[in-house]
Amino acid sequence: MSTIKGMTLAAVLVLVVLAALFFAGTYRVSAAAPKELKIGALVNLKSQQGIEMQRWFNLFAKMYNEKGGWQIGGEKYLVKPMIYDCGYNEVQKTRSAAERAVLQDGVKFIVATWGDVAEETVTVTEPNHAMWMGVSFRDELADPKLKYAIKGQGLFFGYGMGYTIQHDTKAKGAKTDLILDPDSQFGKIGTMQWTGSAKVAGLQVLEPIFFNTSTTDFGPIASKIKASNSDFLEMPFVTGDMITNVISSLKDAGYKGKVYPGNIDPVVLDNIVKKVGKEYVEGWECVYYDPKGVVKDPEIVALIDAYVKEYKEWRSEGCFWMSPWFLFKDAVESTKSVDVDTVVKYLQNSKKGVKTFEGYSQLFARPDLKNYKTIDSAPGCMVAIIKDGKLVPLKVVAVKDQYLVSIKAMDKVDVYEKYWQEYGKPTFPPQPSLYDFADMKM
């Protein structure tokens, strides 16, 4: 009997010890387990841009998590990318993606977007104290009433792109400028922007030509362009196969002026050259989004190398649109916080440019909308020249040019001068620029 009693006692003791060890172990695990940081992105997963952005977020997360998490302040956070398909300009799909992110999954930071209807997204993020930092070409997203919206990628301060190319083309003798764009919201915005910067560059801008987005034969359009006798044709928002077809039709029609073909990559250029030959496109300048082999910053080069290692190929379509990520990363690392209010406050009082794939990106205030917080970005981008049928990177568009040319082109110098008198002139990243404060008086 006593033996049984003793065995029972021993078994109970063993169980108690095991239980104590188990709970102690569990406690230790939970105490050491990193927290989770959800980083949201609303992208159109039917577009190459959306797919590439998803790849970048997954890669960033992997890079942090392999080191045990992202060290923020005194804690480590496992990065969890939360990518939602918002379609392209689809209100319903955007809304359900935003609701799923913010309300269901508890995402507090929407760090990048491509294709969402931003006005719809912020109706979900704002009341739920979640940050939206995406792409928007509209002023509604710079409304001072919005507390958690940052235009991480926009065009308001993007006039320097066109200006840089127009400035160079004018120096080569062009006097008149004709803009061709699709008859869409983006096309209209692009035309307005390029018209503004062309005037600042001193070009005479002809009546723009718009075409239906379903157009496949550009022969009639090319004939009309040729009849305009313009020295320079710009196609800011002509995309995809349309670029090749327009240029092919221009050659057929005998157009001899310079052309800005939009943002093309080496594959598109190869297609163009296949159609029209390399002599026809020689010396054209274009916006170029591929940082590989151009940007020398070691941190960016390391990211590009990591991408190639991870995906066994290189695609540049997502690079331009990832700029908000770098602004966010800088804000988190500078504040050492993942608190939404702290991060947003930092971004809204931004004083410096942040390195991105495309040079620098910097947030600025919008005094023209009575918004004195830095909530609208001047995006970085690059310009390339076509030489012997190849794209040769030429220069990075300076944030300073983006900012100053935009203000001048939109005839808002007075309101910004008043703002500078009160808040001081902004400082810019160390980049060579074409335009200065003094030029704004002219």
Place this chain on the structure above:
Amino acid sequence: MTPDLFVQLFVNGLMSGGMYALVASGFTLILGVIQVFNFAQGDFYMLGAFITFGVVSVLGLPYPLAILASLAGIALLGILFHLAVIQRTMLQGFFHTLLVTVAFGTLINQSALLSFGFREGVVSPVLHGTLSLGSVNLNPGKVVVIAGAIVVMVALYIFMKTKMGTAMLAATENRDVAGLQGINAKRIFWVTMGVGSGLCGIAGALIVPVLSASTTMGTNVFTKSMLVVLVGGTGSMSGALLAAFIVGLLESFAFHFVGQFNLLALFVFVAILMFFRPGGLLGKPLPVPGQ
């Protein structure tokens, strides 16, 4: 308008008209004979362009072979689609087959999107240089398209005079009576589907040295082809031919005068025509489905 510009716009209009003629002829043939509203017609055209791109630019084979491959490939696809799906759903009525063609077109389009993404398929021009008519420069590729479309339409005309073609026309007139006269309707139907689809294959093959192949190219041509069929008259081959060139020329010249509203001008023209000639220029209204 200068004479040079007039010639440029005229050639552009003829080229577009040639494309529309081929796609619309196939469309109206299928609609007339089988009474199937083939929504996949534009996607067949797109697929034909990509087949040509694949044969010429990827495999490096000669362009004439690519035309044959595109014709054969798309004709075969049309026949298989008919035998496997259309033939069965036809018994369920007009709208069933219509929806099935929408689904099949979407399937082709999405498959192409998955395979090619947003990249275009570019084939180098078959004829290099420019054709000069005085001070007017013309792309010889466009002349090839116009000539090719005319040759195909003539071949189609000759085919329609053969025993098989006559049987197809008889089926267009009255399926039941044609059946009573010993015409094998089942055979006529799949041949029609093959010919109608093959025309899209040729159209895609002819256009790709001039315009690059893209996954969106079929939608535009299909929309215009429907307009062509309306203008020419449903089921009328000669009507489709005439209307195709009218639509192509109108589209080309309208852009010069009204810019991006050229499509609107085209639709207004069709609306006015429909008001005065509901059956189109040379056609008769189709029987109302279900009656």
